[in-house]
Amino acid sequence: MKQLVDVIEILLVEDNEGDARLTQEALTETKVANKLHWVEDGEEAMEFLLRKGKHANVPRPHVILLDLNLPKKDGREVLAEIKKDPGLRRIPVVILTASEAETDILKTYDLHANCYITKPIDLDQFLKVVKAIESFWLTIVKLPNSRSL
Amino acid sequence: MPRRTSQREKEPRADDAGKPIGIASTERDMTARNREAENLRRLATVVKDSNDAITIQDFEGRITAWNRGAELMYGYSEEEALARNIKQLTTPGKVEEQEDFTRRLIAGEAITSFETQRVTKDGRVLDVWMTVTKLVDDAGKPIGIASTERDMTARKREAENLERSNKELEQFAYVASHDLQEPLRMVASYTQLLERRYKDQLDDTAREFIAFAVDGASRMQRLINDLLAYSRVHTRAGEPELVELSHVLGQARANLATAIEESGALVTNDELPVVMADPAQMVSVFQNLIGNAVKFRGEEPPHVHVSARERDGWVEISVRDNGIGIREEHHDRIFVIFQRLHNRKDYPGTGVGLALCKRIIERHGGRISVDSEEGKGTTLTFTLPEGRQEDQPT
Numbered sequence: 247m248k249q250l251v252d253v254i255e256i257l258l259v260e261d262n263e264g265d266a267r268l269t270q271e272a273l274t275e276t277k278v279a280n281k282l283h284w285v286e287d288g289e290e291a292m293e294f295l296l297r298k299g300k301h302a303n304v305p306r307p308h309v310i311l312l313d314l315n316l317p318k319k320d321g322r323e324v325l326a327e328i329k330k331d332p333g334l335r336r337i338p339v340v341i342l343t344a345s346e347a348e349t350d351i352l353k354t355y356d357l358h359a360n361c362y363i364t365k366p367i368d369l370d371q372f373l374k375v376v377k378a379i380e381s382f383w384l385t386i387v388k389l390p391n392s393r394s395l
Numbered sequence: 396m397p398r399r400t401s402q403r404e405k406e407p408r409a410d411d412a413g414k415p416i417g418i419a420s421t422e423r424d425m426t427a428r429n430r431e432a433e434n435l436r437r438l439a440t441v442v443k444d445s446n447d448a449i450t451i452q453d454f455e456g457r458i459t460a461w462n463r464g465a466e467l468m469y470g471y472s473e474e475e476a477l478a479r480n481i482k483q484l485t486t487p488g489k490v491e492e493q494e495d496f497t498r499r500l501i502a503g504e505a506i507t508s509f510e511t512q513r514v515t516k517d518g519r520v521l522d523v524w525m526t527v528t529k530l531v532d533d534a535g536k537p538i539g540i541a542s543t544e545r546d547m548t549a550r551k552r553e554a555e556n557l558e559r560s561n562k563e564l565e566q567f568a569y570v571a572s573h574d575l576q577e578p579l580r581m582v583a584s585y586t587q588l589l590e591r592r593y594k595d596q597l598d599d600t601a602r603e604f605i606a607f608a609v610d611g612a613s614r615m616q617r618l619i620n621d622l623l624a625y626s627r628v629h630t631r632a633g634e635p636e637l638v639e640l641s642h643v644l645g646q647a648r649a650n651l652a653t654a655i656e657e658s659g660a661l662v663t664n665d666e667l668p669v670v671m672a673d674p675a676q677m678v679s680v681f682q683n684l685i686g687n688a689v690k691f692r693g694e695e696p697p698h699v700h701v702s703a704r705e706r707d708g709w710v711e712i713s714v715r716d717n718g719i720g721i722r723e724e725h726h727d728r729i730f731v732i733f734q735r736l737h738n739r740k741d742y743p744g745t746g747v748g749l750a751l752c753k754r755i756i757e758r759h760g761g762r763i764s765v766d767s768e769e770g771k772g773t774t775l776t777f778t779l780p781e782g783r784q785e786d787q788p789t
Contacts, residue, residue, distance in 0.1 A: 262577060262581075264581040264584075264585070265577075265580070265581075268584050268585070268588070271588060365580060368583065368587070368613070369583070369584050369587035369588055369591065370587075372584060
């Protein structure tokens with residue numbers, strides 16, 4: 247049977263501190279209890295997901311918010327690696343980026359991103375991103391095996 | 396008229412009934428032969444004085460003829476050239492090509508023109524467009540190769556420069572769209588957050604200041620996005636295909652549904668033809684032109700009419716409105732990027748729309764022009780290549 251978790255674990259992969267903080271602020275306005283884990287580049291994101299090094303004891307995130315343009319390993323590579331890994335590929339990935347370039351959009355959908363959101367300049371719109379994450383939350387609790395991995 | 400060399404009287408021939416049927420054949424042959432000789436002399440002059448390099452070589456590559464164009468292009472005088480082999484003009488990478496077409500020509504194959512490279516006396520590498528033909532003697536025996544070469548170096552470099560500058564522009568646009576928007580979003584988001592969280596502690600003046608900051612940031616974002624669209628007209632375009640302009644117009648109207656409804660505008664059209672174009676870019680053109688017609692409205696509810704007519708294989712499309720019109724002195728300015736004729740409060744916009752239309756139409760080989768008087772509405776007319784059935788790719 248469904249077993250509700252208390253806190254939604256969110257992994258945010260974002261190199262811009264201002265954006266990270268803004269996401270955090272937006273999440274404080276949502277009703278869903280959440281914990282935000284922030285990593286600054288693609289390499290660290292994979293270490294977090296594979297629980298390597300200092301990330302040995304981190305929880306498995308319920309949803310990943312992924313920026314596309316990142317230092318070291320960029321968001322497209324991270325996305326491709328997540329979707330290739332049988333242990334990770336069911337985690338919903340929300341692409342969060344400032345790029346409106348259509349090639350980015352097509353390419354990330356080709357890589358099975360679950361959702362693509364252009365970072366809005368307007369704060370109210372940014373808060374809608376949080377609502378999108380809430381809806382993923384609802385999806386997650388309906389997925390029978392999502393937490394058993 | 397060619398000179399006649401024969402001094403003989405003409406000897407008209409007549410049939411049995413005495414009806415003239417021609418002139419003595421000897422004289423006719425002489426005239427024809429003289430005409431041919433004259434033509435050959437003229438052709439020889441053309442070859443000699445041509446700006447293209449025209450040369451003859453035997454099958455071993457020894458140069459046997461060298462015109463003035465070849466002297467100018469490669470820097471070798473006729474005398475110098477005749478003592479040389481064509482291989483000395485061949486770049487190392489093209490030696491095989493030279494041997495290959497020589498072999499094929501001897502075998503009797505017809506070779507069309509092709510692009511290759513040649514080296515000048517002072518070591519410069521030229522991009523040339525070459526046409527080679529096999530020469531035969533009177534008995535039909537192959538004796539060598541005639542070659543015509545046109546220097547394409549400058550034109551090729553121009554094309555490469557254009558391509559590079561288009562790429563650089565797009566690269567710049569990408570950086571602009573991403574890297575410039577990031578700090579911009581910081582400014583807008585945090586001022587909004589400030590207002591949201593500290594509204595009760597702020598007075599009206601503080602809120603007004605915040606509104607200005609947010610407005611400035613969102614305007615800059617629109618500018619950046621429009622600039623991005625402008626820069627991508629060449630690099631991100633689709634191949635032209637057969638496009639029904641009525642569909643394109645329908646799409647543009649749907650995109651403008653809110654603006655059309657709010658202004659009470661009436662958009663009508665004639666029957667529209669099929670053209671060869673990039674459909675997405677055509678939607679963008681109609682959307683900008685109709686959007687402008689609705690935005691720059693007069694007292695009356697806007698009426699926009701789209702008409703079409705065909706002219707010498709081209710389609711001429713006009714978008715006419717009953718709006719405020721444009722004074723003639725501004726007619727050139729409206730197509731320049733970021734040029735605006737009004738203040739932002741009355742008529743919002745970035746000043747990119749018509750510049751974008753112009754760039755799109757010109758990319759399709761067409762033209763765009765304006766016909767307007769202040770207070771008497773505006774007609775924008777553009778041309779596009781007509782779409783014919785055989786243009787359809789299979």
